[in-house]
Structure formats: structure tokens, C-alpha cells
Amino acid sequence: MELQTVLLIAYFIILSLIGFSAMRSDKQKARRHTRRTPENTLMFIAFAGGALGAWIGMYAFRHKTKHLGFVLGVPLLLLWNAFCVLWLTDQLSMDWLHR
Numbered sequence: 281m282e283l284q285t286v287l288l289i290a291y292f293i294i295l296s297l298i299g300f301s302a303m304r305s306d307k308q309k310a311r312r313h314t315r316r317t318p319e320n321t322l323m324f325i326a327f328a329g330g331a332l333g334a335w336i337g338m339y340a341f342r343h344k345t346k347h348l349g350f351v352l353g354v355p356l357l358l359l360w361n362a363f364c365v366l367w368l369t370d371q372l373s374m375d376w377l378h379r
Contacts, residue, residue: 284372292329292365299330303337303344310343319344323353331358 302325306317322344326334335354337343344350 282372285369288365288368288372292361295325295329296333299325299333300337303334304341307341307343319349323357326354326357327360329361329364331361
């Protein structure tokens with residue numbers, strides 16, 4: 281497996297862990313009534329590659345599951361992330377063919 285592909289996979293795994301942790305952290309802050317993570321930040325993490333972790337975190341911690349923007353938005357961003365992985369993987373393999 282090419283180094284670029286390994287780095288791409290590592291990127292999405294790390295962002296998914298960050299998305300999961302962000303949902304957990306925001307849920308804990310909500311319970312304690314302390315300063316929360318902005319919703320835009322949570323969505324940006326999902327957009328940037330952490331949608332799988334954010335989606336799992338939403339349901340694992342029952343957080344943001346009543347917000348339509350998250351219930352619809354995070355799965356759509358998961359599709360976006362999957363598209364990006366497939367497209368980037370294709371681009372990396374095409375680059376390898378042209379060397």
C-alpha cells in the first residue's frame with residue numbers, strides 16, 4: 281500500500297476520533313451546564329472528515345439526535361466524506377499510473 285493511501289486513511293481515522301470525542305465532550309459540557317462547543321465547529325469537524333465518528337458519537341451519547349440539522353446533516357456529510365475518500369484514492373492511483 282502506498283504511503284499516500286496510508287496517510288489518507290490515517291487522516292480520516294483521526295478526524296473520526298476527533299468527531300466522536302467532540303460529541304462526547306459537548307454532551308458532558310451540556311450536562312454540566314458549562315460553555316459548549318459551537319454547533320458550527322461540530323459540523324466543520326464532520327465536513328473535514330470526521331462525519332463517521334460524529335455520527336457514531338451522536339447516537340452513542342444521544343447527543344444532537346433531536347436537531348434536524350444534525351440528524352440529516354451528519355449522514356449527508358458522511359456521504360461527502362466517502363465520496364472524498366473514493367475520489368482521492370482514485371486520484372492517488374491515477375498519479376501512481378502516470379509515473
